[in-house]
Amino acid sequence: MLGTQLDCRISKLDRNAFPLTREAALSRMEGFLPLAGEAYARKRNVDLGANSHVHVSRLSAALRRRLISEEELLAAVVAEHGPDVAEKFISEVFWRTYWKGWLEQRPGVWAGYKEAVERGKQRLEGDRGLASRYTDACDGRTGIDCFDAWSQELQATEYLHNWARMQFASIWIFTLGLPWELGADFMLERLVDGDQASYTLSWRWVAGLHTSAKPYLANAERVQATTGGRFAPIGLATRALIPLDNVSIPDASPPRLFALPDPSCPTTLLLTVVSLETLAGINALDIQEIAVMPGETDADRLSLGDALVRARLRWPNAAVIDWVDITSWSDVKASGRVQIVTGFAAVGPTADRLEKLKTELAAQGIALAEHLRDWDRRTWPHYRKGFFHLREKIPSLLNRRGRRV
Template sequence: MADTPIFPVTRAAALERLAQFVPHAGVDYARRRNFDQGPGHHDAVSRLSAALRRRVLSEADVVDAVAAAHGPDAAASFISEVFWRTYWKGWLEQRPAIWTRYLAGRDAARQMLRRDPDLAERHGDAVAGHTGIDAFDHWMGELAQTGYLHNWARMQVASIWIFTLGLPWELGAAHFLDQLRDGDPASNTLSWRWVAGLHTAGKAYLADADRITAMTGGRFAPKGLAGATTIPADAPPPAAAPWRTPQTLDIGAPALVWITPEDAGLEQDPALSRLPVRGVVACRSHAGCAADATALDDALERAAAQWQAPAQWIESPADLADAARAAGTSQIVTGFVPVGPLADALPAIRALVESEGLALAEHLRAWDNTVWPHCRRGFFALKQEIPALLPLLLKEPA
């Protein structure tokens, strides 16, 4: 999927889209944000999620621009949505077992598909958008064609998938993560759990036909939706525990910067401005979709310009040690790798790098370090803290 200004993943295109959106990020956003007007008409929302997911734009970039234009109070609705993204990240970092549990459930559900032809047929119809539920089928087609769904539509799809179609939530979450241009392990997994009634105990989200008709401007009139929820069986989530402590970087030591889709904007972080960078790399094996490839290619170019260092693609993390030695460094620096597929692979990558006598350091952004301690309970506990957190996170007025 090529990069376009509709759902940008390069920094220049994302900044252009941010400038277009900022005038509408106050009361207009609060009034219109939940209406899904269909493909090509998602102009009531920022459409910056793909850039934020890769930190091509940072949360601070976006919130700072919106707060400066409208003030934190008038822009509270949009700012709250940005904090939801941070909340999901911080909550999962403090409960990584939930990700492991999701993977086990996904794999078990895939085994069930092989044993149960009826389940396999219903799953195939859902993925193909052949259920006969007009809104659901349209949204599955839009997802396949564009890699995007309006956030409110995602909730409806997940609810219909789980409660009307009776499909395992893990299979829906896996399909979304594969298809979404902005697919994020934390936001995706925990949002599906929230709809299923597993995040906030006993509180599931039930899609309503009349509500869907109203919120889509009468485009759909779905029939046969479930009238009640049956919450999937699941063990209670573990208590919050401190997130893992990454190896800290040596800000004075020459470094090879390793850019991943988890943070493709490291050159913008002031905390790294003094880092003596000798080279920049990204792995082709991490360009799993066109959006990732475009974002990483753009990030390599920006990082090379910022640090005046050579930038290149390497095939995989197995080539990191050779790239570091070629750059004359013994320190590899990357952005903090949050819970998800890359974090699952990180222990083996670290062991390989360290076996070559190199250090692999991760940079945890100040935004995360400041907000994640407030992500231990429900979102609204964090929401109450947003006014006090904003002065710590935003730029000083000029």
């Protein structure tokens, strides 16, 4: 019988496990490169348990914050193994960018998800049975051995193996009969690599909402085999009982419009938790001040601190100003600055915060301009349909002006 808690020695803030500075991320990437080819293809789905995820890169927390870019990771992997041997790893990186590009062209899905989370929380207040199942799932007390272990591992380590996340989502939806949006919210709030596109859309995929009502069902024998016999779950759903009628996939729309930076204007650089890697693309700007949008988690704050250190090295004469000085307006107007520049934030919480800031700044006659990464600009137009439609484009996306990325 599973204990009520994992070993307390598992640290939630083990930053050696999940690099949250650029230097640590580059070191992790270098160390994992030899394993990104055949070894990854053979063992990427093997789940050995908490703090033993040695067959995957565990770079997702760094990629989510753009401490390293998808482009430089792919370049290193292709140089090490070639595109054919590393095909599985390359595909996983493209899945990450696919989710972001897909959601960017369907922002209504994110808005609908947020509304559904609130409705789901209201349902919990009036439905005792639903609330009890939800609490048991969150606490890891369902009696389903693998699910309970994964729930506790998630909360103890802020991480789950990607394969385990799929099984967890399937059991949440089809065996426990809980709203998928509440499960996505539960996971997104706890993951050190939580990404609004990857994890909300992955849950939609498991539920059958992303692929024309083709749900993903966890299988007890597969769980037992993939976890090395650690689990033998019983009672898993064998068919999707939740009605999935009238599933519709919204058509793609053009990505949102945004103001481009003006190189001739004195500029305040605004760092956010998803704009760190963009430092490499704004060297031509006249950066006179640097500000940081506060992070909401310890992991975010650690990464933002690293970004600020790197920004100050790059622009040693720029003054560091407090976030309050941007949001209070008086200092902004007194400084005479006419432009604040930040990295383009894809659909999600940071973009929501920036949209509010943009409106407030515009009322003061101050522009909020955004720098779009070249990788996003080149790849997102190919994410209007399904991932497998994208697959044939990967070779050309791995080449730019005749050279590998």
